[in-house]
Amino acid sequence: MRIAEKIHQIEKSKGGNCYLVETAEGLALVDTGLPGNSDAILRRIEEIGRxxxxxxxxxxxxxxxxxxxxxxxxxxxxxxxxxxxHDDVGELTGRTPRRKLRGFVGLFFSVAARFFKIEPVEPDIILKDGDRIGGLLVIHTPGHTPGSISLFHEESGALFSGDALLCKLNGKFRLPREGIALDPDQARRSAEQIKAHGFKILLPGHGRPRIERPKA
Incomplete structure (x- = not known):
């Protein structure tokens, strides 16, 4: 699904939302969802003629x-x-124990960990606040996890917020549920930071995109 000029959402992906961004450096993929999404991602790349x-x-x-x-x-x-x-490298590689989540989300991840074989992943690039990658500005927005980031595409005004700031079905903002944010206070501060950034489109890790209307 085309979200905006040069931005596409991977349809029918499982887990978190996945987005393709066309940049001067090539394509950038923001998140990949659960295991098993690679075919859908590769198919979408071909569908946009790349x-x-x-x-x-x-x-x-x-x-x-x-x-x-x-x-x-x-x-x-x-x-x-x-x-x-940098601050999420340990969990990605398996060198740091995964945080324990409460409630339904904790149950989901517990079941998913049994259903999917979680292989450690070694990153190629370690990011920090203010870096740029594939035409995207890295904004450190911790709280949900220590190394949570948002990514800002200046050309379109789109901001990819991961789980740092979500959207309800009615388009209203929503913080990650209690029990899944490692530091709830920090998560709230990061959410306010995102809201104040001045984006035109919010592309969250779960839920629908939110398009900001120009103020009269």
């Missing part, structure tokens, strides 16, 4: 399985480089 080898970057907003689950498979198929913030 070759899989044109995918240069896989930018992960954080190291939860429903966002990085297909990263290794997509890298193997395209040669793209996987990038993640």
């Amino acid at each position: 070759r899989r080898e044109e995918l240069k970057y896989i930018a992960l907003t954080h190291a939860d399985l429903d966002h990085f689950g297909s990263a290794a498979d997509v890298r193997a198929a395209t040669g793209a480089k996987i990038a993640i913030h």
Whole structure:
């Protein structure tokens, strides 16, 4: 699905939302969802008239399985480089124990961990606040996880927020539910930081995009 000029959402992906961005450097993929999404991602690349080898970057907003689950498979198929913030490298590689989540979300991840074989993923690029990757500005928005990031596409005004700021079905903002944010206070501060950024389109890790209307 085409969201905006040069921005496409991967339809029928499982887990978190996945987005393709066409940039001067090639294609960038923001998140990969759960394991098993690689075919849908590769198919969408072909549907927009590009070759899989044109995918240069896989930018992960954080190291939860429903966002990085297909990263290794997509890298193997395209040669793209996987990038993640320094503070989430440990969970991505398996060198740091995964945080325990409460409630329904915790149950989901517990079941998913049994159903999917979670392979450690070694990133190719370690990100920090203010970096640029594939035409995207990295904004460190911790709270949900220590290394959660948002990515700003200046050309379109689109901001990819991962799980740092979500949208309800009615388009209203929503913070990650209690029990899944490692630091709820920090998560609230990061959400306010995102709201104040001045984006035109918010592309969250779950839920629908939110388009900001110009103020009269």
